[in-house]
Amino acid sequence: MRETTHETVIEAQDVSFTYRLGRGSAKGAYTAVQGLGLTVRRGELYALLGTNGAGKTTTLEVLEGHRSPASGRVTVLGGDPSDRRRVRPRVGIMLQESGLVAELTVRESVALAGAVSGRRDEVDAVLDRVGLTAKGRTRVAQLSGGEKRRVDFAMAIWGTPELVFLDEPTTGLDPASRDAVWAVVEDLRTRGTTFLLTTHYLEEAEQHADRVGLMHAGNLRREGTVADLTANSVTTIRFVPPSAVDDIPIPVSGTENGLVVIRTRTVQRDVRTLNAWADAHGYELARFSVHESGLDEVFRALGSEGTKA
Amino acid sequence: MNAIAIAEFRLLVRNRLVAVCAILCPVLFGAAFYLNRDPHAAGGSVAGVQVVTMAAMGTYVSATTTLASRRQTLYLKRMRGAAISDRSILTGLVIPLITVNIAQIAVALGILASQSAPANLPLVIAAIVLAEAMFTGLALATAGLTASPEQAQYTTIPIFFAALAGAILSQAPGGDLTALKRTLPGGALTELIMTAWNGGSLSNAPLLLLPGLVWAALGVLAARTFFRWEPRR
Numbered sequence: 400m401r402e403t404t405h406e407t408v409i410e411a412q413d414v415s416f417t418y419r420l421g422r423g424s425a426k427g428a429y430t431a432v433q434g435l436g437l438t439v440r441r442g443e444l445y446a447l448l449g450t451n452g453a454g455k456t457t458t459l460e461v462l463e464g465h466r467s468p469a470s471g472r473v474t475v476l477g478g479d480p481s482d483r484r485r486v487r488p489r490v491g492i493m494l495q496e497s498g499l500v501a502e503l504t505v506r507e508s509v510a511l512a513g514a515v516s517g518r519r520d521e522v523d524a525v526l527d528r529v530g531l532t533a534k535g536r537t538r539v540a541q542l543s544g545g546e547k548r549r550v551d552f553a554m555a556i557w558g559t560p561e562l563v564f565l566d567e568p569t570t571g572l573d574p575a576s577r578d579a580v581w582a583v584v585e586d587l588r589t590r591g592t593t594f595l596l597t598t599h600y601l602e603e604a605e606q607h608a609d610r611v612g613l614m615h616a617g618n619l620r621r622e623g624t625v626a627d628l629t630a631n632s633v634t635t636i637r638f639v640p641p642s643a644v645d646d647i648p649i650p651v652s653g654t655e656n657g658l659v660v661i662r663t664r665t666v667q668r669d670v671r672t673l674n675a676w677a678d679a680h681g682y683e684l685a686r687f688s689v690h691e692s693g694l695d696e697v698f699r700a701l702g703s704e705g706t707k708a
Numbered sequence: 709m710n711a712i713a714i715a716e717f718r719l720l721v722r723n724r725l726v727a728v729c730a731i732l733c734p735v736l737f738g739a740a741f742y743l744n745r746d747p748h749a750a751g752g753s754v755a756g757v758q759v760v761t762m763a764a765m766g767t768y769v770s771a772t773t774t775l776a777s778r779r780q781t782l783y784l785k786r787m788r789g790a791a792i793s794d795r796s797i798l799t800g801l802v803i804p805l806i807t808v809n810i811a812q813i814a815v816a817l818g819i820l821a822s823q824s825a826p827a828n829l830p831l832v833i834a835a836i837v838l839a840e841a842m843f844t845g846l847a848l849a850t851a852g853l854t855a856s857p858e859q860a861q862y863t864t865i866p867i868f869f870a871a872l873a874g875a876i877l878s879q880a881p882g883g884d885l886t887a888l889k890r891t892l893p894g895g896a897l898t899e900l901i902m903t904a905w906n907g908g909s910l911s912n913a914p915l916l917l918l919p920g921l922v923w924a925a926l927g928v929l930a931a932r933t934f935f936r937w938e939p940r941r
Contacts, residue, residue, distance in 0.1 A: 463789060464789075465785065465788065465789060483790075483791050483792060483793060484791070487789070487790060487791040488791040492789040494782065494785065494786060494789070496782050497781075497782065498781060498782035498783050498785055498786030499781070499783075499786075500715070500719065500778075500781065500783055501781075502718070502719050502722040502723050503715060503718065503719070507715065507718065510711070511711050511712070511715050512786075512790070514710075514711030515711055515712065515787060515790035515791060515792045516790055516791055517790070517791030517792075554786075
């Protein structure tokens, strides 16, 4: 049974981070994150989405304690995220880029990560959980990109941490492997693990995230449940027009491949109107479909926004 | 730390580049100096130059290469996300190299000692420990300025040849270059090992230990400034 509590696991207040691109050069500074505020509750799965270069990975690395914010305050599990004694043993981290050693085997790599994690687990059990038992004696250099991501994932979930950061965990995985990763995530959630992840697969966020944060140009521009974020978005109705388009009783947005396209924010009322009109004239609305807009349209709208919050 | 050190031991054997740098090259250096020695001379000068050059190659060059490689592959970054200290990470990475290097030096000096035993073994051991500390500190500093393991072939050249020059020049004590020889990394150590091996006055011993300690400290201080855990963006 999954449970989200009000206990705060991650809290970021007004966090900014700037990369110095040239040694001591003010001109070479690049602000990747600016004034970001974020809260994640225990048991929650929070998905951080955003355009390329939005600052997702930098945000994650600040929250992981890999980078110190230029300003603002970050608290993870009640402490400093870089605290190796009190915080790190309770946190699993999957980096966007691997950090694996090519000459070590899968088993050796996972055992090494486990040995420095501060948590206890069994190599065989972890490999089994991520479907890498058969690859245990294979050197990392011989793995496919997707298999390396699963090794990364295995290292992050070693010992069932209280909090797991996943930076694009399913990038490069085939659909079956993605499903397997999500099955493990859902299983860990039943044991109380909190997740903060970034992904470019919006459908994964829609399906699994309790809350979604949408980043653009270093800021968190939208935040909430998928239902919250898509509440005011447009729904599209399509069908083959049974008569002249002008006869249709509601405004038509256009046509596509012989289909009438109606974009509306009052979908229930418009569907009722269309059905009543079709019944009254004995029409069959061939290929009738209603497509509710998802995060993808919210996401696209975000991309067209400027760089200032 | 132990887990990292065990992994590094495995990698020493499995990675050809590191194996050549850390195992084969120092042995070749030691063997070359042994085979070219004057069989009628005391063993101290060969011992001194063997220790310094073998440590320069086996510890300094290898540790610089290893640290640059681990940073380039983001291994250091991954380890920094774990529940162990920076000191444990670095110790785990260099301890296998130092251990192998000490074993190599022990074998080389053992062969030499079978013909001409050292007069003051504890001082020889102290000099070896100091050589390892000095070259480890310098490796940490050099690794901070080295972007990749390939680049380490070039960035290690100045210190390596300075140590080599110091060791070779110090085989002829005295003269106008005494201060320079003792200042070069490894110069004073070579002279110290020669004195400890051949026997003689130890009044200069503190003076000969000092440059090694200063180089080690400078290396650590420079590493604090220059060492990076991730590739530069």
